[in-house]
Amino acid sequence: MPIATLGVTVLDCPDPRALAAFYAAVLDWRRDDAQSDEDWEELVGPEGGRLAFQRSEGYxxxxxxxxxxxxxxxxxxxxxxxxxxxxxxxxxxxxxxxxxxxxxxxxxxxxxxxxxxxxxxxxxx
The missing domain is CATH 3.10.180.10 (2,3-Dihydroxybiphenyl 1,2-Dioxygenase, domain 1)
Structure with a gap:
């Protein structure tokens, strides 16, 4: 039995919405509106994989x-x-x-x- 399972992979960036749009287009994943705001954007893949983008000041x-x-x-x-x-x-x-x-x-x-x-x-x- 694993100690944990992988949840979401998160990338720091200066503009979460712009970077999420890039990866959404590359991967054809959808934005999870319920998990997104001005400092955090989250994408969901067809098999439930998640990729998120977090605002990082001074990135x-x-x-x-x-x-x-x-x-x-x-x-x-x-x-x-x-x-x-x-x-x-x-x-x-x-x-x-x-x-x-x-x-x-x-x-x-x-x-x-x-x-x-x-x-x-x-x-x-």
């Missing part, structure tokens, strides 16, 4: 790949391998920034920063 984005302002964690988002280019175009259109490409297909992932600067990966599946 400083991670500087990937350095350690002066470390990423601390990142999200791996799975994409069908034949859709990587289309997925990349969409996340860039939504406000992501490419940090590291897949080195001409030598790696099965590409690294991006979301609009608040958190690194995340699109991983070919």
């Amino acid at each position: 400083r984005p991670p500087k990937w790949p350095g350690t002066q302002q470390p990423q601390q964690f990142h999200l791996d988002l799975n994409v069908p391998g034949d859709r990587m280019d289309a997925a990349e175009a969409e996340v860039l259109r939504l406000g992501a920034t490419l940090l590291q490409d897949d080195d001409g297909g030598k790696r099965a992932f590409r690294v991006y920063a979301d609009p608040a600067g958190h690194p995340f990966c699109l991983c070919a599946q």
Whole structure:
């Protein structure tokens, strides 16, 4: 029996609503109005997974790949391998920034920063 189960994953950011809108579009998850306010936005996935965004005054984005302002964690988002280019175009259109490409297909992932600067990966599946 586990000691605990994972509830919600929370990202600090300067603008919870804007970052929630980015991830809602990327993941096609819905906003949970009952759990959202000006300092907290929460998304719900189709299988009940939750991702939340918390306002953090003085937020400083991670500087990937350095350690002066470390990423601390990142999200791996799975994409069908034949859709990587289309997925990349969409996340860039939504406000992501490419940090590291897949080195001409030598790696099965590409690294991006979301609009608040958190690194995340699109991983070919």
